[in-house]
Amino acid sequence: xxxxxxxxxxxxxxxxxxxxxxxxxxxxxxxxxxxxxxxxxxxxxxxxxxxxxxxxxxxxxxxxxxxxxxxxxxxxxxxxxxxxxxxxxxxxxxxxxxxxxxxxxxxxxxxxxxxxxxxxxxxxxxxxxxxxxxxxxxxxxxxxxxxxxxxxxxxxxxxxxxxxxxxxxxxxxxxxxxxxxxxxxxxxxxxxxxxxxxxxxxxxxxxxxxxxxxxxxxxxxxxxxxxxxxx
Amino acid sequence: xxxxxxxxxxxxxxxxxxxxxxxxxxxxxxxxxxxxxxxxxxxxxxxxxxxxxxxxxxxxxxxxxxxxxxxxxxxxxxxxxxxxxxxxxxxxxxxxxxxxxxxxxxxxxxxxxxxxxxxxxxxxxxxxxxxxxxxxxxxxxxxxxxxxxxxxxxxxxxxxxxxxxxxxxxxxxxxxxxxxxxxxxxxxxxxxxxxxxxxxxxxxxxxxxxxxxxxxxxxxxxxxxxxxxxxxxxxxxxx
Numbered sequence: 001x002x003x004x005x006x007x008x009x010x011x012x013x014x015x016x017x018x019x020x021x022x023x024x025x026x027x028x029x030x031x032x033x034x035x036x037x038x039x040x041x042x043x044x045x046x047x048x049x050x051x052x053x054x055x056x057x058x059x060x061x062x063x064x065x066x067x068x069x070x071x072x073x074x075x076x077x078x079x080x081x082x083x084x085x086x087x088x089x090x091x092x093x094x095x096x097x098x099x100x101x102x103x104x105x106x107x108x109x110x111x112x113x114x115x116x117x118x119x120x121x122x123x124x125x126x127x128x129x130x131x132x133x134x135x136x137x138x139x140x141x142x143x144x145x146x147x148x149x150x151x152x153x154x155x156x157x158x159x160x161x162x163x164x165x166x167x168x169x170x171x172x173x174x175x176x177x178x179x180x181x182x183x184x185x186x187x188x189x190x191x192x193x194x195x196x197x198x199x200x201x202x203x204x205x206x207x208x209x210x211x212x213x214x215x216x217x218x219x220x221x222x223x224x225x226x227x228x229x230x231x
Numbered sequence: 232x233x234x235x236x237x238x239x240x241x242x243x244x245x246x247x248x249x250x251x252x253x254x255x256x257x258x259x260x261x262x263x264x265x266x267x268x269x270x271x272x273x274x275x276x277x278x279x280x281x282x283x284x285x286x287x288x289x290x291x292x293x294x295x296x297x298x299x300x301x302x303x304x305x306x307x308x309x310x311x312x313x314x315x316x317x318x319x320x321x322x323x324x325x326x327x328x329x330x331x332x333x334x335x336x337x338x339x340x341x342x343x344x345x346x347x348x349x350x351x352x353x354x355x356x357x358x359x360x361x362x363x364x365x366x367x368x369x370x371x372x373x374x375x376x377x378x379x380x381x382x383x384x385x386x387x388x389x390x391x392x393x394x395x396x397x398x399x400x401x402x403x404x405x406x407x408x409x410x411x412x413x414x415x416x417x418x419x420x421x422x423x424x425x426x427x428x429x430x431x432x433x434x435x436x437x438x439x440x441x442x443x444x445x446x447x448x449x450x451x452x453x454x455x456x457x458x459x460x461x462x463x464x465x466x467x468x469x470x
Contacts (some may be wrong), residue, residue, distance in 0.1 A: 067392070068436055209302060
């Protein structure tokens with residue numbers, strides 16, 4: 001057996017497994033991001049609102065989720081959550097790729113609360129007078145938040161949100177634990193099937209590195225191109 | 232739920248100990264604490280190297296930091312688990328493997344905390360120490376680092392929270408920490424998954440939320456002290 005055989009990474013079954021894994025990892029990241037960002041924005045707005053119950057609910061949600069490891073979230077959503085569903089909904093879940101659905105739920109919640117904290121610091125960076133001015137110009141409460149506060153807050157939050165996206169990308173690897181066939185799972189599968197662990201893990205390492213560094217570079221460029229303006 | 236706790240509480244807390252190796256919540260806590268303590272000296276050295284003026288020193292450390300932060304901990308865990316025995320010829324236990332990986336990650340994150348702390352300290356502190364005749368090392372040791380570490384304490388406590396959460400990944404290589412034990416209990420009782428995993432989540436929550444509050448209180452106390460106002464408040468990204 002050759003010490004390092006790059007051929008298996010170019011073509012063949014192992015190549016296909018690894019590429020499928022990479023594709024699923026990227027899909028998990030994108031789908032979870034699409035759900036997590038609005039969730040994060042909503043929670044951040046709750047946490048900065050003037051109503052005490054809303055603020056408390058937002059804080060409880062954030063603390064409850066981020067103080068439990070992602071792995072425990074995944075175990076809960078995959079093994080326990082289906083038991084809480086009515087029979088018909090459970091059948092529907094089991095028929096539709098339960099590993100991926102549960103992974104998306106857990107990743108969305110976990111990434112969502114971390115994004116909420118980034119957006120919240122973005123909101124706090126916008127001077128209070130901006131909202132007051134918007135209100136006094138006749139915008140309603142929601143319109144003022146949507147049209148004046150959030151666009152400015154999001155601009156300040158883009159770099160931390162991108163680094164949160166790197167975390168989300170890395171965290172997709174944990175979905176291995178419930179058998180979602182993402183990159184880490186497929187790399188381990190190649191290792192079990194062929195003992196070609198060196199090749200499989202090298203592929204996985206390069207893939208994780210490339211995507212992470214690309215997102216970090218994007219954050220760096222954004223910060224250069226659009227530095228935070230002080231209003 | 233009460234009878235579940237009543238039957239399995241000891242197994243949940245310590246695993247098979249004393250008949251077998253230590254496991255459960257105790258293993259989670261021991262591993263995280265040990266990893267953070269062992270990582271401290273390394274983190275301190277790497278952090279100082281990261282902000283040192285010598286390129287030969289700060290460039291390799293910067294590269295290492297970027298690479299480690301760009302890959303999932305689980306990937307490094309797999310590399311270590313599968314290849315360390317092949318390289319050293321010694322069979323490494325799951326606990327030792329996990330400890331090695333946690334020390335590596337913690338020292339990188341601690342290095343960032345130390346580096347951020349040194350950067351946040353006003354330049355005048357280091358310059359006046361130097362102009363009073365202290366050498367580079369002595370100025371760091373007597374003037375810069377004591378202040379940095381005190382201000383970095385909340386971040387270090389937060390790093391402990393991240394470490395506790397990271398030990399759960401040991402589950403995947405079969406380390407008998409608390410998540411693994413919870414799954415074992417779930418397999419034994421079979422039909423009570425909701426209760427078992429809620430107890431697991433609650434356990435982590437109490438531990439991590441308690442420590443986060445402690446970090447928050449420490450931060451507030453430090454902010455109130457006049458000496459601390461000189462330094463910007465550092466916030467290393469903690470997850």
